[in-house]
Amino acid sequence: MSEDGNKDYYGIAAVWLDAQDITVWSKVTLKTKKGTFKGILLPRGGQGDDKHLTIKLSNGYNIAINLDDIIEIKKTGQAKSEYKIPEKKFRRNPNKPTVVLLGTGGTVASRLDYNTGAVIPAFSTQELYNAFPELRDYCNLETKSVMQKFSENIEPADWIKIANEIMSIIENNDPVGIVIAHGTDTLHYTAAALSFILKNLDRPIILVGSQRSSDRPSSDTAINLLGSVNAAVNVDIAEVMVCMHATSSDTAVFLHRGTRVRKMHTSRRDAFKTIAAKPLARIDGKKIAYLQKNYQRRGQAKGAITADAKFEPKVALVYFHPGLEPEIIDFYVNKNYRGIVFAGTGLGHTSQRVINRLEVAIDNNIPIFMTSQCLWGHTNLAVYETGRNLLKKGVIPLGNMLPEVALVKAMWVLGHTNEIPFVRELMQKNLAGEIIMQERVDDFVIRQMGLNEK
């Protein structure tokens, strides 16, 4: 497992820097096609490739400069960094269980260099132990980076890669739980994907992210990471979960079921919400409170853990709205899409114009699934004529499955079969808690502040 946190240049950049006798923290003057820059060569950023240098300019900004743009580089001195790889090395504690932290991208922790102002990703076990000493109270942490991606660039193929890595970690390291650090943009999509992939889980698989990077005073990294590691060791829930801030205050995290969670705010630390149910658990420091009764427990699984990671990426998500032209259906049929998930209005409706065009998809053996853009509440196609017309066409209603979860599930189901009756059966069956049969009145959790609270 990597212990270096990828702070050093490699490949072309490393060869080129070596040839010029320039090292990290060198003061440099760069003549480039885009102008001349003076600054300090920083360690490679977390998202860095081997074709860019990162320079801290004297005005405080960091810029990435493409090697191809550089006409000349001159070393003018050497800065002294106060950032150091931690000197203290922590030994493995034989009395503690093992947790593996899997990195997919985004910054879990970062070290601020006070001389240059540079924020440097920290990911190795030793760095994390130094940043968050409490980690050692819970476990022996091992870290492994499987990819370095902003989560908006995560694709179905990456879900498979992560799942395979989880299986390899279980086989080789046999940790009590796995924590996956993931960018927050599509964290819930990956959580849903892993929920369908992994069968017979006997330990928690916990996705964690941070809404504010760890160099900001308001960062949620520490609480989220500590909460997720605590959960990996101590919660008795053997499911795929998301661990994020419970409220905007700085004390507790929630564990959300991977198939019922959604990012509901662009920037708040408590952006992730379980839709139409309580989260599975709440962790405040060392205190764990279970909020649900039905979940898979450790050791409850009847068979061995398996990863069934096949996805059909050609599934469309169509958000119905007034003016939606039915020609979009022809497009997906012509492009050989294998399924279409609608986020319909209300109980799961589209216009009659759209319904009339569904024929072409159905005739091509392309199943149409119906969810609701309301997000809360069940679809019901039996109440109105529109719904009944959709049913007549063979549209498959998906209960209260969230549109994004329905998309991920459809990709997974259609990765296994195109037989419509079997597709219908699998999509309507509750495989990983994605359908809540009965939403409780109390779980419609959108309140309008003010007078209606009374």
Place this chain on the structure above:
Amino acid sequence: MSEDGNKDYYGIAAVWLDAQDITVWSKVTLKTKKGTFKGILLPRGGQGDDKHLTIKLSNGYNIAINLDDIIEIKKTGQAKSEYKIPEKKFRRNPNKPTVVLLGTGGTVASRLDYNTGAVIPAFSTQELYNAFPELRDYCNLETKSVMQKFSENIEPADWIKIANEIMSIIENNDPVGIVIAHGTDTLHYTAAALSFILKNLDRPIILVGSQRSSDRPSSDTAINLLGSVNAAVNVDIAEVMVCMHATSSDTAVFLHRGTRVRKMHTSRRDAFKTIAAKPLARIDGKKIAYLQKNYQRRGQAKGAITADAKFEPKVALVYFHPGLEPEIIDFYVNKNYRGIVFAGTGLGHTSQRVINRLEVAIDNNIPIFMTSQCLWGHTNLAVYETGRNLLKKGVIPLGNMLPEVALVKAMWVLGHTNEIPFVRELMQKNLAGEIIMQERVDDFVIRQMGLNEK
């Protein structure tokens, strides 16, 4: 204005029934291509055309039978209906102001016929007065039906029709306020459209719907209708608003600003929520409480009311997700769409693969707008590399405008101009309360019930 509620057959059906000497409430035996049915001929349903008969079967169900399918019809007797057009006629009260109720479809009120079990739409002033006598305390109500559509079939052309009807009512009836009865599926889309169309409003324009039809004991029709008529007469807010149940209890309604409201539940009576702000007002019986301070007041408008109702329907709403193929952009370019609204992830992101393909849209003078599928919180394309790459491509971020509202606004703006700088300016300018500059901490109103409430 119509006083008959469209209960009678017309056109081909009327001619054909007359020829057979069959009237509404006749007991009939029908031999059809699909089998033989016995039952009672009901009044034509609210959505009925002139090619179907509605029959109440002896098992209690109503069916619509296509005239073309009928081989033979035999009258076997005549049922007696207890349903009657109200005998009491109410006179206009010269001391009360006028409110006009505009019908677009859906059932505002209905009368149950206890003999046949038939639910018959009631919409005329006299019928509504009889159903809800309190209406006469507020105003002289006048009713007008402009269309009979399920709201999922409402198109941008219908928004224009409704706006023109509003202008005609203002000119001819000069009511103190207008209430528009509308199906709930796309009620909020129409509310947003009217908010952009109508300028210099000097009276409230209130959209009202019901989540449960008025023949059900749990119907919200009465409270919503009475609340909206009360508001039309008494609130000092001259804006386009949505009036719906405040909570799941049976007492109060909220007035939501037309550009900030969203249907958040498929079936609950309090499904409509103002996103990221308080509603404008709360009405409980005769008591009106204002929850906001900034709104257009009656008589505050500087000019005459105008309707600027031009829409470019060829605007796409693309919901970004892992696996989204950039080819969808080519499709919209090839189909001559004039704008694309993205519901991006997180702060307003898409994958780099999608960003790379935006060129083709930008080169074709097609503006790309960015909103967030989180629904709460502002887009911010300055924080991460992905956002900055989107900005570099010319993507136009829309603050915290809701994706659906952004779609409606883009249709409206692009109906007026294709000049990108002007499009950008109009889209980013707050024209009708669609952008909240600063979301308050308290207005992130999704709570997870349970332990975090403390």
